[in-house]
Amino acid sequence: MNAISLDLVDMTKRFGALTALDGVCLSVRAGSVHALLGENGAGKSTLVKCLVGFYQPDEGSILVDGRGANIVTPKDADALGIGMVYQHFTLVPSMTVAENLVVSEARLPGLIDWHSTSERLQALMKTMPFHVPLNVRVSQLSAGEKQKAELIKQLYLGRRLLILDEPTSVLTPDEAKEVLGFVRQLTGTGELSAILITHKFEEVTRYADDATILRKGRAVHTGRVAEMTTAEMAEAMIGHALEKKSVKARVPIHSETLLSIQGLSALGDIGLPAVKDVSLDVGRCEIVGVAGVSGNGQKELVEALMGQRDRSGVVKVCGRAFRGTRKEIADLGVYGLPQEPLRNACVPRMSLQENMALRNFDRPPVAVGQFISSKAMAKQALNFVQQFRVKTTGLDAEMTTLSGGNVQRAVLARELTNEVQVLIASNPTFGLDFKACDETRERIVNARNNGAAVLLLSEDLDELFDLADRIVVISEGRLVYEVDVATADKQTIGRHMAGAA
Numbered sequence: 001m002n003a004i005s006l007d008l009v010d011m012t013k014r015f016g017a018l019t020a021l022d023g024v025c026l027s028v029r030a031g032s033v034h035a036l037l038g039e040n041g042a043g044k045s046t047l048v049k050c051l052v053g054f055y056q057p058d059e060g061s062i063l064v065d066g067r068g069a070n071i072v073t074p075k076d077a078d079a080l081g082i083g084m085v086y087q088h089f090t091l092v093p094s095m096t097v098a099e100n101l102v103v104s105e106a107r108l109p110g111l112i113d114w115h116s117t118s119e120r121l122q123a124l125m126k127t128m129p130f131h132v133p134l135n136v137r138v139s140q141l142s143a144g145e146k147q148k149a150e151l152i153k154q155l156y157l158g159r160r161l162l163i164l165d166e167p168t169s170v171l172t173p174d175e176a177k178e179v180l181g182f183v184r185q186l187t188g189t190g191e192l193s194a195i196l197i198t199h200k201f202e203e204v205t206r207y208a209d210d211a212t213i214l215r216k217g218r219a220v221h222t223g224r225v226a227e228m229t230t231a232e233m234a235e236a237m238i239g240h241a242l243e244k245k246s247v248k249a250r251v252p253i254h255s256e257t258l259l260s261i262q263g264l265s266a267l268g269d270i271g272l273p274a275v276k277d278v279s280l281d282v283g284r285c286e287i288v289g290v291a292g293v294s295g296n297g298q299k300e301l302v303e304a305l306m307g308q309r310d311r312s313g314v315v316k317v318c319g320r321a322f323r324g325t326r327k328e329i330a331d332l333g334v335y336g337l338p339q340e341p342l343r344n345a346c347v348p349r350m351s352l353q354e355n356m357a358l359r360n361f362d363r364p365p366v367a368v369g370q371f372i373s374s375k376a377m378a379k380q381a382l383n384f385v386q387q388f389r390v391k392t393t394g395l396d397a398e399m400t401t402l403s404g405g406n407v408q409r410a411v412l413a414r415e416l417t418n419e420v421q422v423l424i425a426s427n428p429t430f431g432l433d434f435k436a437c438d439e440t441r442e443r444i445v446n447a448r449n450n451g452a453a454v455l456l457l458s459e460d461l462d463e464l465f466d467l468a469d470r471i472v473v474i475s476e477g478r479l480v481y482e483v484d485v486a487t488a489d490k491q492t493i494g495r496h497m498a499g500a501a
Helices: 044-051 074-080 097-103 114-125 143-156 173-188 201-207 230-238 298-305 326-332 352-356 374-388 404-416 434-449 461-467 490-497
Strands: 006-015 018-028 033-037 059-064 067-069 082-085 161-165 193-197 210-215 218-224 257-267 273-283 286-291 312-317 334-337 422-426 453-457 470-475 478-484
Touching: 006 044, 018 033, 018 044, 018 059, 018 210, 033 044, 033 173, 033 201, 033 230, 044 082, 044 161, 044 193, 074 082, 082 143, 097 114, 097 143, 114 143, 143 173, 173 193, 173 201, 173 490, 193 201, 201 230, 210 230, 218 230, 230 434, 257 298, 257 453, 273 286, 273 298, 273 453, 273 478, 286 434, 286 461, 298 422, 298 453, 326 334, 334 404, 352 374, 352 404, 374 404, 404 434, 422 434, 434 453, 434 461, 453 461, 461 490, 470 490, 478 490
Parallel strands: 018 218, 033 193, 033 210, 082 161, 161 193, 286 453, 286 470, 334 422, 422 453
Antiparallel strands: 006 018, 006 059, 059 067, 210 218, 257 273, 257 312, 470 478
């Protein structure tokens, strides 16, 4: 199979009054890697969904190898050799990798000859630079193995153009190099063309030939990657020069331990151990970063610490036992910045001002006796909105009407205007634009510099290196490695994340 070229001409897609794509043009040269960049809401997802047949554009055309292509359904994209590795896994967890590969074919015989099929799959695996066990259920694979299996499935189906949506978000640094390096190799030999959606400029400059940048549904810049700087890419994405934030100078870490975790264990959703005998201390004015591939117990660890999941072991805050009750959270100053705050830190259908009062609706000045003062609640919310620059149509607006960055600002306002002793942040900048990321990171560092102990869980190693004083690695629910950030090495951390050290 040979790589194909792809041209989008004046593609427009509307959803009611919203124009998600506005006359977008994009050209992918055969045998190249084309980076598709843009902030959340820029139109990237809409564009690729038009390419794989989930949406149909209202205007414009798609050309494959210079000829018009009518992609109405995913089957049409499949017939053209266009496939996609999604950000979220699509393999059937209860089936083996081999079974997933076979059933992914458009046509299946009434009786599968597993002997010849196995030989064919083994031959395919020998062409891969990495190993994924074919006869193991997908549910038993690591996140990195699942992502590699998703790529293998697309290659097994004979794709000639492959769309990769944030393909390294669950990979270690070494695994990311393996996967993207292999895609680059296939494009270099003319076997494949690729569209790479990523928020990591390092991946763009290392692996992409060309780039198209979307902003508010329009293609605002396109060209050869070698002729662009990362600053120019960022400026095109946000529409103005990126402000250089200067984080406040770090203050010395105190010897006083504010958060002490001893022998913490917790079960996962299906009753199997997810957090295993975790012990960790976080001092005043210290950020401890927790690195790990997604699915290694981070979610369960946060929930166990914040009282949302049953656990064993001992957790102390400021020397006092902490079980995560509402009273303890208020008395001891423990606050959180969860991933996906609209889902995990808000009541979506309640108003902005009601959500901002979730921490103190039962205390003065919001509470007056047994009643809630609407006037006091509105005054507090207005103060938060102004201080944290939350963009909203009004204090009575439902949280679902706010953008991701403004939901995060609202949660930050609610959590960080209290006297914070311990801050637990889990992927706090996931899915945010540049400005919201910078603001969130600055608030976290300021909390640390104002005396808080911060436990920062992030799947973004660059974020941990930028913010943390110390990094620990979690793998299969255990803390397996610890290093001061001043002497930390990404490759070493990556190997521990993969369980290979």
